[in-house]
Amino acid sequence: MKALIFGADGFEDVELIYPYHRLQEKGITTHIASMKTGPIIGKHGYEINADIAFKDVNPADYNILVISGGKGPEKMRLDEDALAITRYFFKENKPVAAICHGPQVLVSAGVIKGRKVTCWLGIRDDIVAAGALYEDCEVVIDRNLVSSRSPDDLYAFGREMIKLLK
Numbered sequence: 001m002k003a004l005i006f007g008a009d010g011f012e013d014v015e016l017i018y019p020y021h022r023l024q025e026k027g028i029t030t031h032i033a034s035m036k037t038g039p040i041i042g043k044h045g046y047e048i049n050a051d052i053a054f055k056d057v058n059p060a061d062y063n064i065l066v067i068s069g070g071k072g073p074e075k076m077r078l079d080e081d082a083l084a085i086t087r088y089f090f091k092e093n094k095p096v097a098a099i100c101h102g103p104q105v106l107v108s109a110g111v112i113k114g115r116k117v118t119c120w121l122g123i124r125d126d127i128v129a130a131g132a133l134y135e136d137c138e139v140v141i142d143r144n145l146v147s148s149r150s151p152d153d154l155y156a157f158g159r160e161m162i163k164l165l166k
Contacts, residue, residue, distance in 0.1 A: 004030075004064070005020055006073075006076050008072035011043065016068035031052050035054060064096070064164065070100060077109075082105060090144070101123055121149070
């Protein structure tokens with residue numbers, strides 16, 4: 001099994017690192033994708049290397065997509081390759097997990113309308129305006145999509161993310 005995690009400068013450190021390690025502890029090969037390969041820096045200073053650029057990703061090679069939160073999604077949502085990958089996962093009904101500001105990518109990809117989702121309170125109105133059904137709880141599961149609000153919800157997020165893979 002293989003997992004793809006989206007990240008970009010300004011990512012919420014624990015919202016990328018926790019799912020990364022959670023997937024690896026299950027024996028899942030995990031790659032971090034960004035606009036380009038090389039170091040990306042979290043909003044609290046954690047540095048991690050992006051293994052692959054969005055333009056080089058073959059989404060058919062991956063079993064799950066995880067979209068980290070923080071300020072990174074503001075950049076990722078502007079990358080057409082990232083949006084194409086996201087659309088592929090929804091078209092193929094493959095698992096997608098998005099936390100905090102991560103659903104901004106779902107909005108820009110046009111895949112969130114009619115879906116139940118949660119997110120960081122600051123983007124709630126954007127999610128609702130895109131046609132999503134917002135729920136204020138630690139984790140929301142809607143078919144192939146798992147979403148959570150913030151680092152406080154990481155345990156529930158990780159638990160449900162792993163359940164999608166079974």
